[in-house]
Amino acid sequence: xxxxxxxxxxxxxxxxxxxxxxxxxxAQNMLNGVSSVKFNAELADIADISSRVSSTVPEMDxxxxxxxxxxxxxxxxxxxxxAVKEALNCAGFNTAPDGASLYLGSTxxxxxxxxxxxxxxxxxEFDTIKTSVVFQVMNHxxxxxxxxxxxxxxxxxxxxxxxxxxLINVGLAYQSIVGGFTDKAICGGTDxxxxxxxxxxxxxxxxxxxxxxxxxxxxxxxxxxxxxIVCGEGCGILFIETLESAxxxxxxxxxxxxxxxxxxxxxxxxxxxxxxxSECMRLALKNAGGMDPSCIDFVNSxxxxxxxGDVEESQAIKEVFGKDMRVNSLKGHIGHTMAASGALELIxxxxxxxxxxxxxxxxxxxxxxxxxxxNHIVKTQELKINxxxxxxxxxxxxxxxxxxxxCVKDAIKDALI
Amino acid sequence: MTREEIVKTVNDALxxxxxLPEDKMKPEANFFADLxxxxxxAVDMVIVLEQAFKVKLRANYQVGKIITLNDLYNYIEELTNxx
Numbered sequence: 001x002x003x004x005x006x007x008x009x010x011x012x013x014x015x016x017x018x019x020x021x022x023x024x025x026x027a028q029n030m031l032n033g034v035s036s037v038k039f040n041a042e043l044a045d046i047a048d049i050s051s052r053v054s055s056t057v058p059e060m061d062x063x064x065x066x067x068x069x070x071x072x073x074x075x076x077x078x079x080x081x082x083a084v085k086e087a088l089n090c091a092g093f094n095t096a097p098d099g100a101s102l103y104l105g106s107t108x109x110x111x112x113x114x115x116x117x118x119x120x121x122x123x124x125e126f127d128t129i130k131t132s133v134v135f136q137v138m139n140h141x142x143x144x145x146x147x148x149x150x151x152x153x154x155x156x157x158x159x160x161x162x163x164x165x166x167l168i169n170v171g172l173a174y175q176s177i178v179g180g181f182t183d184k185a186i187c188g189g190t191d192x193x194x195x196x197x198x199x200x201x202x203x204x205x206x207x208x209x210x211x212x213x214x215x216x217x218x219x220x221x222x223x224x225x226x227x228x229i230v231c232g233e234g235c236g237i238l239f240i241e242t243l244e245s246a247x248x249x250x251x252x253x254x255x256x257x258x259x260x261x262x263x264x265x266x267x268x269x270x271x272x273x274x275x276x277x278s279e280c281m282r283l284a285l286k287n288a289g290g291m292d293p294s295c296i297d298f299v300n301s302x303x304x305x306x307x308x309g310d311v312e313e314s315q316a317i318k319e320v321f322g323k324d325m326r327v328n329s330l331k332g333h334i335g336h337t338m339a340a341s342g343a344l345e346l347i348x349x350x351x352x353x354x355x356x357x358x359x360x361x362x363x364x365x366x367x368x369x370x371x372x373x374x375n376h377i378v379k380t381q382e383l384k385i386n387x388x389x390x391x392x393x394x395x396x397x398x399x400x401x402x403x404x405x406x407c408v409k410d411a412i413k414d415a416l417i
Numbered sequence: 418m419t420r421e422e423i424v425k426t427v428n429d430a431l432x433x434x435x436x437l438p439e440d441k442m443k444p445e446a447n448f449f450a451d452l453x454x455x456x457x458x459a460v461d462m463v464i465v466l467e468q469a470f471k472v473k474l475r476a477n478y479q480v481g482k483i484i485t486l487n488d489l490y491n492y493i494e495e496l497t498n499x500x
Contacts, residue, residue, distance in 0.1 A: 067436050068455070127475065130464055131457040 012091025012239030027351035051207035055232030055335030072135030074110030075192035111194035162394035167342025189339035190235035220363035230335030236343025259288025265397035277316035303329035332362030
């Protein structure tokens with residue numbers, strides 16, 4: 001190896017998404033142009049919320065999780081349990097290996113549980129609240145629940161940075177391995193949908209509201225008719241470890257993490273700027289050993305279908321990589337799965353790269369002139385992707401970018417030299 | 418309430434809350450050793466029983482001495498007879 005920097009690879013993936021449970025469902029449905037967005041009758045009952053669409057996980061049976069663990073889990077922890085189990089199995093483990101660290105967060109707490117909790121409090125029925133509720137509404141509830149149920153004794157970090165949570169946890173886990181703090185980690189983000197989530201974006205006029213009668217068209221990143229976010233839910237989990245460890249175990253390698261950048265937008269708590277996004281992507285390149293922008297051949301954007309965000313990200317990508325950079329967003333398919341989005345979309349991209357394909361941005365029918373500055377993927381196509389960048393940004397200003405290498409054979413060859 | 422009604426109400430409530438199989442609901446069953454419950458379950462059990470019998474149990478220190486199902490049947494029987 002030419003560098004002493006530890007190399008970090010992805011050897012396990014797990015997902016619960018609006019398509020259902022299973023990492024393989026993501027790319028499979030996205031390449032087929034399937035939208036998971038549906039009309040949400042509950043939203044229609046709430047006055048002044050203009051958006052009537054959401055992207056939720058189909059009903060799942062979690063009774064296989066032992067009751068002692070399940071009792072303190074709200075949906076986001078249940079999703080995380082299924083995704084962690086899949087990621088560990090995928091990496092060749094029946095349970096979490098010794099010494100594994102855990103990096104897992106959500107955007108906000110378990111809203112449904114909180115609402116019930118507050119209703120009882122207001123009615124002075126506090127003495128009817130069961131102990132398990134307390135453990136469901138803790139900010140780090142998914143982290144605690146997963147650590148308990150998989151007996152993960154290593155360090156645990158419940159970093160929550162709104163919509164960037166999933167990717168930032170992968171980035172932090174990566175940095176921890178590079179820095180020698182840990183040598184293997186389970187990382188990602190998880191979230192459960194509640195109408196309050198849509199309401200929050202609706203308050204800011206940032207929830208999709210013009211396609212309520214045609215839900216599958218409602219999330220349309222970069223399109224000139226886009227009108228906001230479609231809120232969703234799910235969980236994306238990766239198992240990552242040193243390349244050395246993966247080779248020793250003979251594990252299948254899905255990709256190598258090459259660089260991570262993160263920064264904070266301070267000009268606005270709600271609006272991202274192209275300057276800050278560009279800087280974030282440049283930080284990731286710098287972190288990847290000063291990688292030249294020309295080494296990146298694809299950007300899987302954060303683009304959430306909001307008026308401002310999609311323009312700023314397009315312009316930032318052009319500024320860093322030039323107008324020919326190929327770009328897609330997977331939120332046209334599954335909406336914005338919040339804390340899960342970064343990890344879920346990363347998992348989908350890993351699968352697509354392995355298949356030599358790239359999904360088009362769903363519903364990108366007429367690119368907004370202000371977003372046309374890059375090479376948008378408007379038709380699903382065969383495409384060799386050696387190195388791609390994954391972006392995630394968040395309300396509150398957190399930006400992060402991760403660089404992934406998909407030439408696994410090269411990674412192994414280099415490591416053996 | 419008859420003893421049989423109390424036993425049925427307690428068993429139904431606990432089987433539902435703690436997902437216990439019927440064959441484990443023997444009078445001598447210890448909540449911790451035999452039914453696999455823990456201290457958090459013990460608190461939740463009080464809430465479930467308060468709702469099932471429409472009585473207040475939490476403030477009563479005797480609750481802490483209940484360790485088997487039979488202890489619980491006896492305690493509820495005594496309490497409902499008083500009322």
